[in-house]
Amino acid sequence: MSAAEKEAVQTFRAEVVEPSMTKLVIIDFWAEWCGPCKALTPVLEKVAADYADKGVVLAKVDTDKNQFIAAQFQIRSIPTVYAMFQGQLVADLTSARTESQLKAMLDQLLRQLPIEGEAQAQEAELEPLIAMGEEVLAAGDATRALAIFDQLAEMAPDHPAVASGRIRALVAAGQAEEAEAAVAALPPELAKLPEVERARASLELARSAPAVDDLAPLEAAVARDAGDLQARYDLANAHMAAGDRDAAADGFLAIVAAERDWNDGQARQQLLKLFDVVGLEDPWVSAQRRRLSAILFG
Template identity: 55%
Template sequence: MGLSMDEQKAVERFKTDVVEPSMTKLVILDFHADWCGPCKALAPMLEKVAAEYADKGVVLKKIDVDEEKFIAAQFQVQSIPTVYALFQGQPVADLTNARSETQMKQTLDQILAQLPVEAGAEQSPQPEQDVSQFVTMAEQILAEGDAERAAGIFDQVVQMAPNDAAAHVGLVRALVQAGHVEQAQAALAAAETNPAIATDPQIEQARSALELAGNKVDDSELAALKEQAASGDMQARYDYAEAAFAAGQRDAAAEELLAMFEADREWNEGAPKAKLLQIFEAVGLEDPWVVATRRRLSRLLFG
């Protein structure tokens, strides 16, 4: 549809948070902003009325126009507060001028009398299980080198708690380390369709792991890169380090990058250090190998 990635994500969030509830409920959609004084004055009334009308099938949803500019633009919001009533994904009334509790209730009564709104308060989603102990266990197994087993545990955790970002990230990293790059790509793609996961900062760790895996070459190419790196050319050394890590030779990759950093820490705007940090993120900051290698980098940095 010609939408950017951010716009697509905004649409998905709106569908999940607003459109889906509106299929059976009457949604009061409040466009507001933190800096808007009239919005703050109106909010308590909207919350009170929505709570009182919850059993009649009314729910309140809020859209911050600064955070969701694309959605606000689709509704042609020119000023705030702007308040609409939505049913089955479509605006059915402009509630902006209903500034008093009495006016709002009268308007809602009129709308509810005309639409097949499902009575009853919106059901709160069931809380996800606390899976932190399983994530920790899988991380430990991954750090010990059993990527296959770790991937299996992470996959089970994802099924138990689909909104747990750490589990999704761990699954991608474990699959990469086990050599299942295509499965890792599919796992990341699936995670990114979940708005709660796609916007989580932890997802960058999974993207880093896949990016690094994309540098994999066959054994003959790796040997050729190693030979070229022996010449001392910095770019050749960097290319070899990337390929070595993708091939699972993380010690060789780290040795090369640390040596490059020690020789010329400013080369290519500090690329060896940046690559090491990306590797640390992909492997996992608590991994014993990462802890030890970070310590070596710190000694070079601070002498």
């Protein structure tokens, strides 16, 4: 190995391999004469900057000036783009030529690798606090849950789970207008995420099931005539607005059992909205889905 080759290896080790011990390094093999390389450069630089707090860095290797390094990686054409972590190549990113394609591939890698970035550290700090807010909200203490999510929003205003929790807490606290304003103020990229869709479903459900001050008249109507499905539907909505999801589910399921397509399937649709609000991964939703399936297909 010549002196120039040894220097190239040392430089590569310092600028690429060593940073990859804790970060995800995007290696861009390029050359000055390469037109596609120049077109790709702004995309790589922007994405690397956007993902810097997630522990992603960009390293550029000029294949003309680093022919020995390019040969070690068996570079046959450029641009060639690899991802390295802890000194090992973990992905070929060459096919990603747009920002969205590259971000999608990086997101997948970041979910799989123990990268140490600021975003991951913040996520680890937020996770138990978000869980606490969700637990308080599920217990029916909307005021306290809103206070928790308000504090979290100051720490991480663009975190989807925080935004979702805060909006749902506003809805549960009876502050529908504030919840609508919070949804409208979300950045477009945040508004499309599943967590925010769950919050939006909560708001839509609140509009269709307004709170009722006194449940007694509705309960009396159902007691007088169990076949009065409209009264049963109104009572189920009232239970839902009051945060009693068990009673709400019982009411909607009773309607589906009595008349599956009552009012164009309105009871089933309302129940599915409730599932969206609670969260499709929630064990309670799984249990209610089994009950619904037993009625529909049993």
